[in-house]
Each structure stands twice: as C-alpha cells, then as structure tokens.
Amino acid sequence: MPAVFVYGLMLVLSAGALFVSTFSATYDLGEPYGGDVTTVFVPRVFLILWIIFAVLMVVEEVVRGRAKLRLNVDWTPLGLACLAAIVIAAAMLQFGFVLALVPGFFVFTWLLGYRRPVPLAIVSIAMPAVVWGVFIHFFELSLPQSPWFDVF
Amino acid sequence: MLQHLPSVIDQLATFEVLLSILAGSLFGGFIGALPGMGTVVALIVALPFTFSMSSPAAIALLLSIYCSSVYGGSISAILINTPGTPQSAATVLDGYPMAKRGKADYALGWATVASVFGGLFSLVLLVFLAPQLAAVSVHFGQVETFALIVFSLTCIAWVSRGSTIKGLMAGSMGLFLATVGADTMTGFSRFHFDIYELQGGFSLISILVGLFAFSEVFYRAAIREDEVKPIPNVGFKVAPWPEWKSRMRCLLQSSAIGSFIGVLPGTGATAATFIAYGEAKRVSKRRDKFGTGEPEGIIASESANNAVTGGALVPTLALGIPGDGGTAVMMGVLLIHGVTPGVQLFKNQPEIMLGAFVTLFFANVILLLIGAVGAQGFTRVLRLPEPMLMAMVLLMSLVGAYAVRGNPVDVIVAVAAGVVGVFLRLINVPMAPIVIGMALGRTFEESFRQGMILKGGNFWAFFEQPIADGILLLTLVVVCWPMIARLIRRRGMAEKTVG
Numbered sequence: 167m168p169a170v171f172v173y174g175l176m177l178v179l180s181a182g183a184l185f186v187s188t189f190s191a192t193y194d195l196g197e198p199y200g201g202d203v204t205t206v207f208v209p210r211v212f213l214i215l216w217i218i219f220a221v222l223m224v225v226e227e228v229v230r231g232r233a234k235l236r237l238n239v240d241w242t243p244l245g246l247a248c249l250a251a252i253v254i255a256a257a258m259l260q261f262g263f264v265l266a267l268v269p270g271f272f273v274f275t276w277l278l279g280y281r282r283p284v285p286l287a288i289v290s291i292a293m294p295a296v297v298w299g300v301f302i303h304f305f306e307l308s309l310p311q312s313p314w315f316d317v318f
Numbered sequence: 319m320l321q322h323l324p325s326v327i328d329q330l331a332t333f334e335v336l337l338s339i340l341a342g343s344l345f346g347g348f349i350g351a352l353p354g355m356g357t358v359v360a361l362i363v364a365l366p367f368t369f370s371m372s373s374p375a376a377i378a379l380l381l382s383i384y385c386s387s388v389y390g391g392s393i394s395a396i397l398i399n400t401p402g403t404p405q406s407a408a409t410v411l412d413g414y415p416m417a418k419r420g421k422a423d424y425a426l427g428w429a430t431v432a433s434v435f436g437g438l439f440s441l442v443l444l445v446f447l448a449p450q451l452a453a454v455s456v457h458f459g460q461v462e463t464f465a466l467i468v469f470s471l472t473c474i475a476w477v478s479r480g481s482t483i484k485g486l487m488a489g490s491m492g493l494f495l496a497t498v499g500a501d502t503m504t505g506f507s508r509f510h511f512d513i514y515e516l517q518g519g520f521s522l523i524s525i526l527v528g529l530f531a532f533s534e535v536f537y538r539a540a541i542r543e544d545e546v547k548p549i550p551n552v553g554f555k556v557a558p559w560p561e562w563k564s565r566m567r568c569l570l571q572s573s574a575i576g577s578f579i580g581v582l583p584g585t586g587a588t589a590a591t592f593i594a595y596g597e598a599k600r601v602s603k604r605r606d607k608f609g610t611g612e613p614e615g616i617i618a619s620e621s622a623n624n625a626v627t628g629g630a631l632v633p634t635l636a637l638g639i640p641g642d643g644g645t646a647v648m649m650g651v652l653l654i655h656g657v658t659p660g661v662q663l664f665k666n667q668p669e670i671m672l673g674a675f676v677t678l679f680f681a682n683v684i685l686l687l688i689g690a691v692g693a694q695g696f697t698r699v700l701r702l703p704e705p706m707l708m709a710m711v712l713l714m715s716l717v718g719a720y721a722v723r724g725n726p727v728d729v730i731v732a733v734a735a736g737v738v739g740v741f742l743r744l745i746n747v748p749m750a751p752i753v754i755g756m757a758l759g760r761t762f763e764e765s766f767r768q769g770m771i772l773k774g775g776n777f778w779a780f781f782e783q784p785i786a787d788g789i790l791l792l793t794l795v796v797v798c799w800p801m802i803a804r805l806i807r808r809r810g811m812a813e814k815t816v817g
Contacts, residue, residue, distance in 0.1 A: 173745050177487070184494070184509065195506060201775030205501045205508060208763045212494040219487030223747075226483050239540045239744060247539035248737050251532065251712060255733045258716060259726045267716070271709050278539055278705030289706060293713060305370035307721050 174224035181216040188213070246277050262312030267294035322669045323676075329374050329669070330676055338375045339677060342382025343684045347692060349383075350390020352707065353400045357387040358530045358643040363711060365523065365651065366718040373655040374673050380648050381674060382681040385437055388587070388623050389685055392429040392616075396422055405587040405623035408595040412608065412615030419611055427556040428616040430689030432569060436621030437682035439573035440580060440628025444635075445675050447581065451636040452664040457785065460769040465786035467762045469793040470583035470639045474751050484747045492755020493762060495520055502760060503767050515727035522650045524719045524728035525735050525756055529749045530643060531715040532736020535708045537743050554690045557613065568598045568614045569621055576622030580629020583641045587626040594622030628678065635659050635671060639758065643750040646757050654722065 188206040198204055254270035272290035280286055298318060301307045312318055329335070342364070349360035360383050368376035391403030396413035409429060416425040458466065471493075475485030498509045499519020510516040562569075572594035579590040598618035599608045608615050630641040638660035640646040649659055657663065657670055664671055719732035739749055773779035781787055 170745050173741060181494075187509070193506075193508070195504070201770040201773060202503065202767055203770060203775075205504055205506050208766060209494060209497040209508065212490050212497065212759075215490040216487060216494060219483055219490055222483045223481075223487055226481060227745075241540070244536060244540035244740070247536050248740070251536070251733055251736065254712070255716060255729050258720075259729060263717075267713055271713060274712060275705045275709040278708055280703050280705035286706070293710060297713065297717060301366070301717065301721070305367065307366070307370050308724055309717065309720060310726075 170224055170227045174220050174227075177220040177223075178217055181213045181220065185210060185213040185217070243277070243279075247274070250274050250277055258310050260313075262315075262318060263309040264294050264298050264318040265312050265315075266310075267297075322672050326669050326672045326676055330378070330673055332375075334372060334375045335378045335677075338371070338379040339382045339680055339684060342379040343386040343681055343688050344692065346383035346386030347390040347393075347685075347688055348695075350387035351393040351402045352390075352702075353394050353398075353402050355534070355707075355711075356391075356403050357384060357405075358526075358647060359534055359711060360387040361644055361647040362527050362531045362718060363714040365527070365647065366714065366721045368651050369654065369721050373657060373670065374677075376651055376655055377648075377657075377670070377674055378677045378681075380651055381677050382684070384644055384648065385624065385627055385678065385681045386685055386688065388627055389430065389433040389620070389689065391623075392433065392620055393426065396425045396429060396616075403623075405591055405626070406619065407588055408591040408619035409616055409623075411595065411619075412610070412612050413619075415609065416611035416613070416616070421611070423553040423555040424557055424613075425611075425616060426554050426689065428613045429620045430554070430686060431556060431562075432572075432617040432620040433624040433689075434682050434686045435569055436573045436576055436623070436625035437627060437685065438679070439570075439621070440577040440625040441675065441678050441682065443577045443581075444628045444631055444678070448632050448636040448671070449664055451632060452660070459783070460765040460772060461780050461783045461786045462789065463761065463765040464769055464780070465783075465789040465793075466637065466639065467758050467765065469789050469796070470633070470641075471751070471755060471758065471762075472793050472796055473583045474641070474754050481746070484745075485751045488742070488747050488749070488751035489755040492752040492757075493759040495525065495752070495756045496759020497763065502764055513727075515725060520731055520756070521722055521725070521728050522646075522753070522756055523654070523722040524732040526643075526647055526650060526753055527715045527719045528732035528735025529739040529752055531711055531718075532733060533739030533743055533749065535712050535715075536736060536740035538704065538708055540740065540744070561613065565614050565617055568602065568617050571601070572598055572618040572621040573625045576625025577629040579622075580626035580641070581632045583633050583639055587623055587630075587642070590626050591619045591623045594618045624682075631674070631678075635663065635674065638761070640754055643753055646750070646753045649757060 188210050193204070193206045195205060250270070250273060254266055254274065257266035257270060260266075268290055271293055272286055275286055275290070298309060301309055345364060346357075346360050349355050349363065350357065361380055364379060364383055368379060371379065388403060388405050391401050391406030392409045392413065394400050394402040395406040395409040396417050399410055399414040401407045401410055413425045413429065416422070416428075471489045472486075475482055475489050496519075499517060500507050507517045575594040575597060576587075576590045579593065580587070595608075595615060595618045598614055599605050602608070602612075602614050604612055604614060630645050633639045633641055634645040634649055636659075638649070638658065640649045652659055657667065715732065715736075716729060719729045720726070722728060743749065769780060770777065781790070
C-alpha cells in the first residue's frame with residue numbers, strides 16, 4: 167500500500183483515538199461558567215482539523231497522482247538509526263551520559279557508514295568527554311550521572 | 319527607548335557577550351555551510367549552552383547564529399552547487415557558475431557584503447517597525463489576538479514546503495500538542511494518560527529538538543547521497559567600488575523585498591530570495607547574464623535572505639509570534655530566561671530589546687570579518703564526514719533535550735518526536751508549522767476562551783471587532799489568493815487567445 171495512505175491512515179486513527187478519549191468520564195467536569203467552553207472543546211476542534219486535513223492530504227496526493235509512488239527510502243539504515251537513538255537515549259538515562267555516549271557515538275557513526283575505527287574511537291571518547299566536562303564543570307548544568315561512578 | 323543605550327552597551331561590553339557574538343557567528347557560519355543542516359539545527363545544537371548563560375549572552379549567541387547560518391549557506395552554494403540552507407537556493411544560480419569560471423573568491427566577496435548589507439537594512443526596519451507594531455498591539459484584546467494567531471498559522475501553512483494542506487495539518491497537530499498538560503483556565507490536566515511527567519505538558523524545546531534535529535539525523539540515514547563533490551580551496555576578494563556602485567539599486571531593492579517579506583509570519587525566506595532574484599533579473603540591464611555568473615544574481619539572493627532575518631524578528635519580538643522554526647527556537651530560549659516577547663517586553667524591559675538590536679548590528683558587522691578571514695576554514699568544514707557530523711548532532715540534541723528541565727521524559731519525548739518527524743518528512747509534511755502551532759497553541763486557546771467569556775459565549779460577536787475583522791479578512795485573502803491568481807492568469811490567457 168502506498169506510504170501516503172498508510173501514514174494518512176495512522177494520522178487519522180491517532181487523532182481519532184485522541185478525539186474519542188475526550189468523551190471519557192475523566193473530562194466530565196460539569197458545565198463551564200460564564201461564556202467559557204469545556205476544557206476539551208478547543209482540543210476537540212484541533213483534533214477535528216487534524217483529521218480533516220489528514221484526509222484531504224491523502225485525497226490531494228491521489229488527485230495529483232503521487233499516491234502510487236513509493237518513497238525512495240533506505241529503510242534498514244533508517245530503522246537502525248531510530249533504534250540506535252532510542253537505545254542510546256535509554257542507556258544515557260540509565261547508565262549516565264558518558265558511559266552511554268562513548269559507545270553510542272561509535273556505534274551510531276558506524277551504523278551511518280563511517281568505517282575508520284581508530285579515528286572514530288578517538289572522537290567517540292573525546293566528544294562525550296569534552297561535552298561532559300564543559301557542561302558539568304564550566305556551565306554547571308546537570309547531565310545524567312552513572313549509578314556506579316562519582317566522577318561521571 | 320534610546321535613553322537606555324548607554325546602559326545597554328555597558329551590559330553588552332562584557333567578555334561573555336562578545337565571546338557569544340564571535341562564537342555564534344563562527345558556529346552559525348560553519349553549520350550553515352553544511353548542506354541540509356540549516357539555521358534551526360544550528361540553533362538547537364547551541365541551545366544547551368544557553369541555559370547557564372546570562373540573558374544578554376544567550377540572546378547574543380542565538381542572534382549571531384541566526385544571522386551567520388543564513389550567510390553560511392552561500393558558501394556551499396557557490397563552491398559545490400548545493401545550497402547549505404534553503405535560503406541560499408537562489409545563490410546557486412549565479413554563484414556556482416562564477417566559481418566554475420575561477421572566480422569563487424569574488425563570488426564569496428559578493429555574497430558576504432550583500433549579506434551584511436541586507437542584514438543591516440532589515441535591522442533598521444526592525445528598530446523602527448517593532449516598537450510601532452508593539453504599540454499598535456496594545457489595542458489588541460483577546461479577540462484580536464485570536465484573529466492574529468489564525469492569520470499567522472494560515473500564512474505559515476501557506477508558505478510551507480510541501481503543500482498548504484500538509485502545512486495546515488502540521489499546524490493543527492502542533493496546536494493540539496500545546497493542549498497536553500494543565501488547562502490554563504481551569505488547571506485541569508489533559509491528555510496525560512496517567513503519566514505523571516506529562517501533567518506539565520510537553521516541553522517546546524524537546525519537541526523542537528526532536529522534530530528538527532533528531533528527524534534530520536534519521537532522514538539523512540534514510541536518504542543518502544553517494545556523490546562526493548570535490549571541494550576547492552578558495553580565498554576571499556571584494557570587487558572594486560565601481561562594480562558595486564552600478565549594482566546598488568539591486569542591493570537596495572532585494573534588501574527591501576527580504577525585509578518586508580520577513581515581517582510576515584511564515585517568513586518564507588526561500589520564497590523571498592527567489593522573488594528578489596526574479597525582480598532583480600526583470601529590472602536589470604544585465605538580465606541576459608543572469609544564470610551565467612552575474613554578480614547581481616548573488617547580490618539579490620544573499621541580501622534578501624539575510625534581510626529576512628531582521629524582518630522575521632519583528633513579529634517574534636513585538637507580538638510573540640514566531641515566524642519560522644528559527645525564531646521559534648529563539649522564543650523558546652527567551653521564555654526559559656524569563657523574557658516574554660510581546661508588547662510587555664517593550665514596555666517593561668526595553669533594554670533587552672535594545673540589546674537585541676545592538677547585538678544584531680555587531681553580528682552583521684562581524685559577518686564581514688568572518689567571511690573575509692574564515693572562508694578557507696568554512697570550506698574545510700565541508701570535508702567533515704557526514705556520519706560523524708550526524709552523531710555530533712545526535713549527542714548535542716540529547717544534551718539539549720535533557721538539560722532544559724533535567725527531566726528524563728523530555729529526552730524520551732524528543733526521540734519519539736524525531737521518529738514521528740522523520741516519517742512525516744518522508745511524505746513532505748513540514749516541521750515548522752508543528753512547532754509554531756505548539757508555540758502559539760496556549761495563547762490561541764486562552765485568547766479564544768477569554769474572548770468567549772467576554773462575549774458571553776457568543777462566537778459571532780468576535781466579528782464585531784473591526785481590527786479582528788480586518789485580520790480575518792486578510793487571512794481569507796491569503797487562503798484564496800492562489801485560486802484568485804489562477805483565475806486572473808486564465809482570464810489573461812483567454813484574452814490573449816481571443817486577441
């Protein structure tokens with residue numbers, strides 16, 4: 167199925183699910199005062215607009231004859247990059263900035279096609295270390311700390 | 319406002335601020351020179367550094383990056399026929415042919431001086447227009463604010479790359495994202511789905527980082543270019559004064575076009591540069607040479623695109639309405655520093671406004687120095703391996719997403735926004751309307767609901783306000799303009815056929 171249909175359907179379903187959720191008992195707060203509207207009135211308007219424009223987007227692509235085109239995308243690197251970013255982010259929050267980003271930087275750059283291990287290893291250690299040093303000691307901002315080491 | 323000038327200069331004449339201007343100008347130029355990175359990525363990568371800076375230094379850093387990244391795009395446009403930023407797309411048309419003729423150093427000279435002139439021209443406009451606009455907006459009530467945001471979002475969607483419908487859809491998504499968290503009227507928390515950390519809503523910064531930076535990294539992984547373009551070593555030369563004198567009209571005209579188009583929300587910097595280029599070609603005595611390396615082509619594009627930067631700051635600072643992704647990032651940082659753009663800023667903190675104007679002046683002047691001295695360095699940047707650059711963007715984006723509130727959920731939200739963003743980009747849905755919708759969503763809802771309370775629940779009473787009516791009419795014209803323009807063209811063609 168062409169990508170625009172799939173994405174359009176996902177967008178419509180997402181907005182639809184959120185729209186349905188606005189009718190749950192959670193948002194039943196009684197009548198608003200004065201001329202005010204309910205707390206979910208404006209979000210509902212935004213969600214309706216979202217749904218309408220998502221449907222129009224699909225229609226527009228069909229009318230312009232673009233719906234049948236497949237995207238010229240390399241899905242494997244895209245999937246790997248997304249997965250790597252998710253893992254690196256989770257590792258950063260769990261194991262600390264330095265411990266996660268040193269191997270993370272190496273792996274991510276390798277996944278994107280850089281194949282010179284020695285310079286990459288040097289940069290993978292240097293970049294996170296420098297950023298860590300600048301942010302913690304110079305700017306005095308906090309970054310995720312390792313649970314095992316006091317230094318980083 | 320000018321009575322604050324001595325104290326403002328005193329505030330800015332610190333090592334921190336001067337270093338910020340210099341560092342921002344260099345950094346922006348480097349990032350702008352890298353094709354595909356763009357102004358917004360440059361701002362986001364620098365964003366975490368601003369959290370611990372003083373407000374003047376943070377503003378100085380971001381404004382310098384904003385100006386210089388637009389200029390930086392001309393370097394790759396001239397040297398490798400690939401614009402570094404979309405705003406430099408028209409520079410390719412004459413910049414690259416000039417470089418092929420062995421005059422890349424003169425091309426860089428034309429681009430640099432034109433950029434500086436355009437930036438300074440729009441600064442003059444900003445200095446005079448922003449306070450006037452802010453003064454007018456004092457008369458804006460809730461209904462007028464509501465109408466203005468409708469107009470802004472429509473403009474932004476209209477000039478979006480992709481299509482207007484995709485831009486409007488993106489804007490709707492952004493508006494909805496702003497409603498997650500506490501309802502400002504009742505305090506009731508919406509759409510948190512029992513996730514405690516979402517009760518405060520999404521952080522604009524983490525969404526920005528995700529949609530622009532993470533999605534760019536993922537996009538580059540998905541769409542790879544195998545062609546490696548050779549990068550020549552070049553210097554920097556400015557053409558003699560008689561060459562400039564004969565092209566002054568083009569310089570002034572293009573700077574004016576960029577400045578005025580920049581004032582409109584949605585800026586459309588790319589559109590401004592092509593309009594300026596088209597107009598320059600139309601009125602030039604050398605129009606036959608356009609496209610073959612004619613300096614007027616470079617002047618038109620570069621003065622217009624840098625003039626947009628000053629113009630775009632007018633609605634951002636005067637009304638609190640960001641015109642594009644870059645000004646949305648700047649607004650986000652201003653809010654973090656406790657500075658709320660809008661009429662109150664002019665009234666209560668005029669020294670901040672004046673400081674921004676002075677910073678812009680120095681940032682534009684420094685551009686000349688950086689172009690002259692840094693041209694060689696910028697070309698070396700183009701040789702950096704892209705995978706490493708993308709990993710650096712990923713690293714800085716993780717830092718930026720975390721450092722804004724120290725909240726781990728912001729990192730998760732940023733990565734999730736990046737994944738969603740890349741899939742939207744693959745079907746040409748623009749990112750800027752999402753971010754701008756989110757930046758304006760709260761104000762939009764508040765103005766609507768407060769307006770409804772004022773009008774006793776009667777929405778039609780909104781149309782009894784003449785200023786609001788004028789703005790909504792303008793919105794209608796903007797929406798219908800493509801159809802009107804098409805009808806006029808068809809009528810003209812029909813009349814020609816009959817004739």
